[in-house]
Amino acid sequence: MAKDWVNPGDRDLHLELAPGPKRAALIAALRDAVRAGRLAPGTRLPPYRSLAADLGLARNTVAEAYAELVAEGWLTAVQGSGTRVAERAEPLKPVRTPKKAPGAPKPVHNLRQGRPDATSFPRTEWLAAARRALNVAPHDAFGPGDPRGRPELRDALAQYLARARGVRTSPERIVVCSGFAHALRLLFPAVLPGPLAVESYGLAFHRSIFAAAGVRTIPLALDEHGARVEDLDVPSVLLTPAHQFPTGGPLHHDRRTAVVGHVRASGGVLLEDDYDGEFRYDRKPVGAVQGLDPEHVVYLGSVSKSLSPALRLGWLVLPGHLVDRVLAVKGEREAWAGVLDQLTLAQFLNDGAYDRHIRRMRRRYRRRRDQLVTTLAERTPHVTATGIAAGLHAVLRLPPGTEKAALKAAAWQGLALDGLAAFRHPGSSMSTMDGLVVGYATPPEHAYPAALDALCRSLPPA
């Protein structure tokens, strides 16, 4: 459309001219803007014609004003790159120093749990999916968004989750959100007022969301078969059945059946946090509990572990009767999850790029897990890694009372990681466990051996 053509160098510049001669007013306004720091050094000014048109001045008036300010040293004119604010102009003063944790130096090694290797994000494949998605997206994708999420993504998720995780659902029961924390905020307290049983070990961040929502949480003890669901005395419960977070085992088969029986009989729901269900390294598949009873399980997932927490995309797979209630909380229009990333993820799933990425990462993380096990066996055979059949982390159980000292030793080695105590529900009555939670997916490939070395040097002697 030729009439919509714009000069590639055209830029908006807000200037208020004082009354009087135009040229002098323009010079004063530009000088003030540079002096006040509003126009930063290096900022490119609009071409003469464009600024002249915007301000209703003659082209020559602007040219003369620029020339005058170049002469005064406020601006510089560079052949072929237009007129810019001179570098010698005083920069904007910093208004405040950013908050820093006092005295805590940046750790050298990072084995904090909960995040994938940030260097592994599949930039090229993601961009290819974005291009394909943008090429075929209907125009209405750029209008106000449906709070359920884009239909393309819900279709792709319904198929993928059925195929790869054993989830039984349909696109109308899926609601897209900005990640797991957002999902909890949508559910609590408006849809599920609580109380809620939770595992005795879990993320403090999630507990703080429940507390802020006024939802009381009741800790459930863990044993070697996972959460003791036979102790449940409230209708609803949040579990990590595929890979208990952080201790690492799967929920025993009998307990999977038992918890479904419990929520069905009591009219509650099971919230199934399938945070790393795709990363299983042995051959025994652990599908979603949701498949056992889609009407009593809310299945929660996201791309935060599989792709990146930077995408801010997650999903709720809901029992039919909760869909409208969750949408009522979300509001009339999508206010959160970006539509372009939704369309791109749908394409990424449909192209098989998601499966390929998962397989690539599964192989990489399994190698790291094996390296962890081997290194421990060689250097500290009295400490073994547990919860290692799946996931992005392992737990190193320690003798009672030694966790704090090990964390101090780790800090001394410049190694960032958490102890089990950080995950314990303050109301839990089960006996405390000492241990380190090792997020072996976190560091980039090249940094992993040194991080493992620092870990071994932090462990208590035999």
Add this chain to the structure above:
Amino acid sequence: MAKDWVNPGDRDLHLELAPGPKRAALIAALRDAVRAGRLAPGTRLPPYRSLAADLGLARNTVAEAYAELVAEGWLTAVQGSGTRVAERAEPLKPVRTPKKAPGAPKPVHNLRQGRPDATSFPRTEWLAAARRALNVAPHDAFGPGDPRGRPELRDALAQYLARARGVRTSPERIVVCSGFAHALRLLFPAVLPGPLAVESYGLAFHRSIFAAAGVRTIPLALDEHGARVEDLDVPSVLLTPAHQFPTGGPLHHDRRTAVVGHVRASGGVLLEDDYDGEFRYDRKPVGAVQGLDPEHVVYLGSVSKSLSPALRLGWLVLPGHLVDRVLAVKGEREAWAGVLDQLTLAQFLNDGAYDRHIRRMRRRYRRRRDQLVTTLAERTPHVTATGIAAGLHAVLRLPPGTEKAALKAAAWQGLALDGLAAFRHPGSSMSTMDGLVVGYATPPEHAYPAALDALCRSLPPA
């Protein structure tokens, strides 16, 4: 990295095999998955080798199971495209019909305010910016996000807002969010408990956010110079100074000064909603009030009008003393705004693509505005468009008592738009105004003439 190579066709498939002979167990598991609808028709199955490796079976066992199911009609094998679930398999039953507004047919013409022409999203330029941004993004961009937002975007916004809108700020004072509604939720009630003065006409959606936050709003009357800020009797106030929403005038110069004096003297803040400040069609620039006193003004903007509400990106430009308080509400990590879109927008701004897009759209919307004015002058000279110096909408004032009838006539013409009554604060004591709010940016180019025609046919006779 050769060791991370994966077969492009590899896909995850969750199957639980019953004990006993492997081949029979696999056939039963696949048949069940297809029968239960868990594997939708057309779903591509993993290659033999890949599924065999995942399940710990011999490659031949999988090949035989697939062949058997192809023979039974559950699967189809297509040369070169692998094995897929057959189309004749029974599809998943719909679990519920999606909610529909009863009896309301989809309107033919859309002149609802508040959204840009969805066909105008600059797909090619956005994708080019995404590619450039992804190419240079540091790895940490794919880790957990900074709740302030990406530094690249805050730098680009600080420069752009200074240059184009006269905002005085620095990147440390900018907090990225998911749009204007998210910004309000971050501020109210934790940072600003209320009460809050608001304009007598504004978005009901915003009032509902204040109500949900327990913040009392006090309506401020409007006159031909904008909101009557001399009537303010609470410290803080939300205004749309550049272009009052929806009535359309700029706040008078004396009142800009007066409201800054008021918030400074009373210890309150001015919330400046600059929702369409970039779309001005005359030559009198109306910069941000924020430039007058950055320590007492919270400046709020987003790309929802300039690019698309589908991006879910907005920003708060904060007084120094509010930055940490807003971040405390936001939490330790970015939980909302997607990082890829943030990086892309930064690149889009720095490349000048944002300015070019704004100029292109400004020209297009100005043409539409002119067309509206001309058409009204020709066909219904007794109705004139007001508030037309800027923005994406105009107001057609109507004789008292005629708004409802005009809206009914519009519905009859299949035309969706709102009347002024929809925007009125229920507590306002100013005399009511009758009028139609015409969002002339909303329809695609080709649909605009017909929408204008329907509008003229909806207006009351002279």
